[in-house]
Amino acid sequence: MDVVSPELNSLLPDEIMDTEAIEDIPHSQPGGGTTVQSASDDAPLPMETDTPMASENMSLCSIATSTGHTQALTTSTTSNSTFIISSGSPLPMSISSSSPSLLTFKPAMATSIATTKTTDSLTGTTFSTSGLQKLTAPFTISAASHQIILNKVASEAAKSAGGPPQIIKQEGQKLLVTAIGKSGQPIVLQLPHTGSKPGLSQTSGDLKSQAPQFKVVTIGGRTELKPILGSPGNQLTTLQAQQLKTMQIAKKTPVSSAAPIKFIITKTVNSKGLSPQTSVTPVIAGRVLTQSSLGMPSRTITLSEPHNTTTLQSITGKKIAISPLKSPSKVTVVSVASPTSNASHKSVTLPVNVALGQQILTVQQSTPGSPIKVTTSQTTQGLKPGQTVTVGGVGGSQFKTIIPLATQPNVQQIQVPGSRFHYVRLVTATTASSSGQPSGPSTSSLQTAKPMMVSTGAVRMSVPIVPAQSIKQMAPKSLTSAAVVTTTQTQQRLIMPATPLPQIQPNFTNLPPGTVLAPAPGGGNMGYAVVPAQYVTQLQQSPFVTLASSSAFTTNTGIQTQARLPLNGLSAAETTSRPRKPCNCTKSQCLKLYCDCFANGEFCSNCNCNNCFNNLEHETERLKAIKTCLDRNPEAFKPKIGKGKEGESDRQHSKGCNCKRSGCLKNYCECYEAKIMCSSICKCVGCKNFEESPERKTLMHLADAADMRVQQQTAAKTKLSSQISDLLMRTTPVMSSGSGRLPFTFVTKEVLEATCECLLEQAKKAEQTHQPQVEAERMILEEFGHCLMRIISSAGKAKADCASINC
DNA sequence: GAGTTTGAAACT
DNA sequence: CAGTTTCAAACTC
Numbered sequence: 001m002d003v004v005s006p007e008l009n010s011l012l013p014d015e016i017m018d019t020e021a022i023e024d025i026p027h028s029q030p031g032g033g034t035t036v037q038s039a040s041d042d043a044p045l046p047m048e049t050d051t052p053m054a055s056e057n058m059s060l061c062s063i064a065t066s067t068g069h070t071q072a073l074t075t076s077t078t079s080n081s082t083f084i085i086s087s088g089s090p091l092p093m094s095i096s097s098s099s100p101s102l103l104t105f106k107p108a109m110a111t112s113i114a115t116t117k118t119t120d121s122l123t124g125t126t127f128s129t130s131g132l133q134k135l136t137a138p139f140t141i142s143a144a145s146h147q148i149i150l151n152k153v154a155s156e157a158a159k160s161a162g163g164p165p166q167i168i169k170q171e172g173q174k175l176l177v178t179a180i181g182k183s184g185q186p187i188v189l190q191l192p193h194t195g196s197k198p199g200l201s202q203t204s205g206d207l208k209s210q211a212p213q214f215k216v217v218t219i220g221g222r223t224e225l226k227p228i229l230g231s232p233g234n235q236l237t238t239l240q241a242q243q244l245k246t247m248q249i250a251k252k253t254p255v256s257s258a259a260p261i262k263f264i265i266t267k268t269v270n271s272k273g274l275s276p277q278t279s280v281t282p283v284i285a286g287r288v289l290t291q292s293s294l295g296m297p298s299r300t301i302t303l304s305e306p307h308n309t310t311t312l313q314s315i316t317g318k319k320i321a322i323s324p325l326k327s328p329s330k331v332t333v334v335s336v337a338s339p340t341s342n343a344s345h346k347s348v349t350l351p352v353n354v355a356l357g358q359q360i361l362t363v364q365q366s367t368p369g370s371p372i373k374v375t376t377s378q379t380t381q382g383l384k385p386g387q388t389v390t391v392g393g394v395g396g397s398q399f400k401t402i403i404p405l406a407t408q409p410n411v412q413q414i415q416v417p418g419s420r421f422h423y424v425r426l427v428t429a430t431t432a433s434s435s436g437q438p439s440g441p442s443t444s445s446l447q448t449a450k451p452m453m454v455s456t457g458a459v460r461m462s463v464p465i466v467p468a469q470s471i472k473q474m475a476p477k478s479l480t481s482a483a484v485v486t487t488t489q490t491q492q493r494l495i496m497p498a499t500p501l502p503q504i505q506p507n508f509t510n511l512p513p514g515t516v517l518a519p520a521p522g523g524g525n526m527g528y529a530v531v532p533a534q535y536v537t538q539l540q541q542s543p544f545v546t547l548a549s550s551s552a553f554t555t556n557t558g559i560q561t562q563a564r565l566p567l568n569g570l571s572a573a574e575t576t577s578r579p580r581k582p583c584n585c586t587k588s589q590c591l592k593l594y595c596d597c598f599a600n601g602e603f604c605s606n607c608n609c610n611n612c613f614n615n616l617e618h619e620t621e622r623l624k625a626i627k628t629c630l631d632r633n634p635e636a637f638k639p640k641i642g643k644g645k646e647g648e649s650d651r652q653h654s655k656g657c658n659c660k661r662s663g664c665l666k667n668y669c670e671c672y673e674a675k676i677m678c679s680s681i682c683k684c685v686g687c688k689n690f691e692e693s694p695e696r697k698t699l700m701h702l703a704d705a706a707d708m709r710v711q712q713q714t715a716a717k718t719k720l721s722s723q724i725s726d727l728l729m730r731t732t733p734v735m736s737s738g739s740g741r742l743p744f745t746f747v748t749k750e751v752l753e754a755t756c757e758c759l760l761e762q763a764k765k766a767e768q769t770h771q772p773q774v775e776a777e778r779m780i781l782e783e784f785g786h787c788l789m790r791i792i793s794s795a796g797k798a799k800a801d802c803a804s805i806n807c
Numbered sequence: 808g809a810g811t812t813t814g815a816a817a818c819t
Numbered sequence: 820c821a822g823t824t825t826c827a828a829a830c831t832c
Contacts, residue, residue, distance in 0.1 A: 037817095585826080588816095
């Protein structure tokens with residue numbers, strides 16, 4: 001085990017999120033026999049999220065009942081870090097570490113949660129799995145380090161199931177944990193070799209060719225991570241492991257028969273946030289992931305975070321608690337599978353996406369039959385079928401997230417901008433266990449689609465939560481993967497695969513900013529719906545949006561809210577504050593880069609376009625168009641204006657302009673439009689858009705003057721407006737008293753006629769004296785002013801009289 | 808608001 | 820890759 005240093009941590013996002021790698025890895029792996037995999041496909045792997053907390057508690061428990069073995073993984077951190085893993089009896093596992101640090105793998109028949117306090121670092125070299133396998137390797141968990149990587153990597157030794165002891169190696173600063181075997185089978189925690197050979201650590205369960213890896217990253221300064229690995233229980237799946245494989249989305253993952261899962265994510269202060277519904281084991285000032293014990297119908301996972309009140313929203317059967325986290329905080333999502341694997345096989349995919357200030361929380365599930373409860377604290381965002389919500393970070397941080405979908409339930413990732421990531425680990429217990437609420441349809445607080453909002457620093461995204469009923473209806477499409485991809489700088493992309501669509505799968509890394517791949521409306525073979533990130537927000541505004549069915553998206557085209565993501569180097573504030581210009585496309589169907597909406601990865605809304613296909617109703621066409629654009633230019637959706645090293649002064653057009661006639665001093669020029677100067681890469685002719693250009697300076701001055709004028713006018717209007725309101729406010733009491741009237745109320749028909757006569761008289765007078773027109777107008781206006789003054793004066797006197805009389 | 812100009816995008 | 824066409828925004832009147 002290794003702990004990843006902060007520096008490495010900062011590098012992880014790209015590393016983890018590399019979608020290409022994701023796709024490639026599965027294929028590159030040798031036969032399944034050599035691949036380390038989790039126990040069973042059905043068993044979801046627990047995911048965990050790290051957040052930098054001064055003190056945190058985390059616990060993950062996964063339970064597999066079928067074998068009567070309970071697996072519990074608990075990680076608790078109290079001001080320090082603790083790593084505890086308990087596994088079913090067949091697999092006693094222990095990691096000994098020198099005090100004060102403690103790392104423990106401990107078998108438990110039922111759910112066991114162990115909490116240990118550790119000092120800043122944990123180190124150990126031995127990992128034993130009840131003789132089945134023994135892993136010995138130096139490992140370190142240090143509070144200072146912020147990452148823990150669980151990786152499914154095969155080691156040579158691991159290639160033979162139940163073979164020679166496996167080793168947990170400390171490599172660099174990464175911690176890899178591999179394969180979870182079925183009950184009674186060895187679990188391997190392994191640090192990846194530099195080699196890419198997939199290892200295998202598990203004998204039971206289907207071995208998939210994929211060698212999933214998942215990384216758990218702890219964010220934040222001092223958090224320690226406590227990666228947990230599922231137990232050898234029957235139903236721990238390779239799948240989960242694969243999912244956890246951070247960015248690798250298994251294209252062909254076995255459909256997990258995961259039992260109902262409850263997700264509870266809570267941000268708690270001293271466990272205050274724990275939802276009553278869940279059997280949560282509060283951990284000391286940290287996050288608690290709790291799992292129920294064997295035989296219990298519980299599937300609750302609670303993530304608690306200090307200083308939060310939790311509002312629970314429940315979907316029958318499953319609970320999802322989402323805790324908004326403050327940037328350095330952690331988000332944890334845990335899912336526990338219910339024992340009802342045999343129950344009705346309505347698989348439910350319940351994605352919960354939460355965008356937190358700088359955190360992303362995603363919850364996903366596919367569960368058979370049982371209701372789902374979602375608990376959310378603070379703002380939440382919606383749920384989508386198969387979906388993922390990613391929240392963008394701010395400040396140039398990039399993060400990419402790929403989240404496995406239905407077929408890979410239980411794995412979720414949370415990413416935080418910057419080097420801080422949050423991974424959500426969903427723990428699935430194949431057996432029912434926990435004291436969570438029964439999976440009755442009734443108890444859900446999410447009876448209606450309720451948008452959950454999570455405040456995000458610069459970016460806010462939300463997704464409506466699907467009512468429990470709808471969720472049940474959600475087609476358990478065997479989604480192979482879900483991905484959230486954030487590409488450039490502050491841009492974010494969400495990818496929500498619904499069903500496999502190999503032929504059209506876009507290059508995730510190049511999708512338009514803020515793109516979400518969601519189940520395509522209309523189903524069909526289309527597996528992806530590319531949804532602009534802001535559309536997620538749009539969706540949430542419609543209370544009737546149902547994530548359960550993809551068709552729901554099609555009904556929400558009118559939603560307008562734009563949660564724009566920063567583009568072209570502009571700050572989030574800039575982009576969000578400025579309303580998007582509606583396009584006027586007539587021939588491109590808004591599916592070409594001519595269309596600004598499309599080019600920005602947005603759906604058209606409130607546009608003036610004709611025959612627009614840039615909407616969910618035409619997701620198929622839209623997706624194809626995106627693919628076409630990406631084929632033509634992989635950078636097509638990336639910002640043209642790169643952000644300079646420091647400040648805007650260094651911003652530069654990625655390709656340069658080609659202006660011929662505008663001198664690069666008109667908005668035709670992309671450089672000028674972006675308010676940057678042309679650079680050497682520009683191919684413009686007669687360029688005047690350079691630093692010393694007098695024309696440019698003149699234009700700049702004019703522009704500044706114009707801006708100033710506008711500002712002054714705006715200020716004047718505001719002031720006048722406030723004065724008028726103030727005047728009205730002052731006069732209101734008079735009116736309300738019934739005894740007074742506003743001056744204009746004195747403008748009766750008679751007064752009006754008299755005024756007009758005065759004005760006409762003045763006009764005649766001017767005419768008779770042969771005054772020029774200008775002078776005549778002046779005289780008339782003057783007279784009009786006098787008239788007004790007399791009216792106002794009369795009104796004032798009348799009010800004064802009334803007041804005196806009343807007194 | 809209609810028409811023109813412009814340059815990026817798309818096409819060949 | 821270069822030349823041409825298409826397109827929609829920017830601009831002018």
